[in-house]
Amino acid sequence: VEVPVGRWADAISVRRSRRAFDGVSVAGDLLDALDEVCRSFRPFPEVRTVLLSDAPADIFTGLVAGLVGSYGRVTGAPSALLFIGVPGPKTPERIGYTGEGAVLEATALGAGTCWVGGAFDRRRAAGLADLAEDERVFAVSPVGTPLAPPAATERLLFGAGKEKRRRPLDIIAPGREDWPRWAIAGVEAARVAPSALNRQPWRFSLVGGDVLLKHAGPDTPGSSKRLDCGIAMLHFEIAAHAAGSEGAWGPGVDGTLARWAEPG
Numbered sequence: 001v002e003v004p005v006g007r008w009a010d011a012i013s014v015r016r017s018r019r020a021f022d023g024v025s026v027a028g029d030l031l032d033a034l035d036e037v038c039r040s041f042r043p044f045p046e047v048r049t050v051l052l053s054d055a056p057a058d059i060f061t062g063l064v065a066g067l068v069g070s071y072g073r074v075t076g077a078p079s080a081l082l083f084i085g086v087p088g089p090k091t092p093e094r095i096g097y098t099g100e101g102a103v104l105e106a107t108a109l110g111a112g113t114c115w116v117g118g119a120f121d122r123r124r125a126a127g128l129a130d131l132a133e134d135e136r137v138f139a140v141s142p143v144g145t146p147l148a149p150p151a152a153t154e155r156l157l158f159g160a161g162k163e164k165r166r167r168p169l170d171i172i173a174p175g176r177e178d179w180p181r182w183a184i185a186g187v188e189a190a191r192v193a194p195s196a197l198n199r200q201p202w203r204f205s206l207v208g209g210d211v212l213l214k215h216a217g218p219d220t221p222g223s224s225k226r227l228d229c230g231i232a233m234l235h236f237e238i239a240a241h242a243a244g245s246e247g248a249w250g251p252g253v254d255g256t257l258a259r260w261a262e263p264g
């Protein structure tokens, strides 16, 4: 399975979650291109991404118990991605990794997206995807043309604020000043990955030339930190390869989630 490194590296730097769309169907050639990537970018057999060209508005329920405000309220999205997997020990991170491929491709094609892990109708989504008996919808995302927000809102929510809405690199990768250039590029790309509630649970360390990834604190079933970490793994991989690494993710050691090792 090929990761289009340059194309998705550019998408990493411009992606941001979008929740208000114009309600207009996305161009057919964009949908075809995105659908093709959903079908071909399938690194793990138990996980897949399905593009719904016509997404019923009532998939996005906009209610996360215990949260106030507009979190999770998605409006006017003509299409959607469904992130589907067979539950298993590695499924959450594999959903994150695989689904983010589709999100970055949608971004590269000029569409807006937003991972939605809580505020969607699971039964409705499952009914639209022709699920196998053991499959489950872990998360969804709208796909469409975002409403151009008023300039002031844009500045407030994004713009210069984006940097501040991320944890310092010293927290997610302590000691990185001494790391190889590709590893620094990797954690910088992981840092801007989307995560549920923007909690950024990923923590990186360099041990014996390998990069180890774990999540901060215990996992939270229902909205898995491992899924967030899977998203960050794809971001790391893209930037590390763009910076000359030839490594790959493998199983974690010493209780970590995953280990990045250079060949040989």
Ligand SMILES: Cc1cc2nc3c(=O)[nH]c(=O)nc-3n(C[C@H](O)[C@H](O)[C@H](O)COP(=O)(O)O)c2cc1C
Pocket (backbone or CB within 6 Å): 015, 016, 017, 018, 019, 064, 070, 071, 072, 073, 114, 115, 116, 117, 118, 119, 139, 192, 193, 194, 195, 196, 197, 198, 227, 228, 231
């Ligand atoms: C697994 C996952 C679940 C998410 N669930 C929701 C959600 O239910 N509602 C919502 O509005 N945003 C959701 N988000 C989007 C995050 O709030 C967003 O990624 C984070 O605040 C960082 O902002 P950014 O994506 O613009 O960089 C989710 C993101 C991830 C990765």
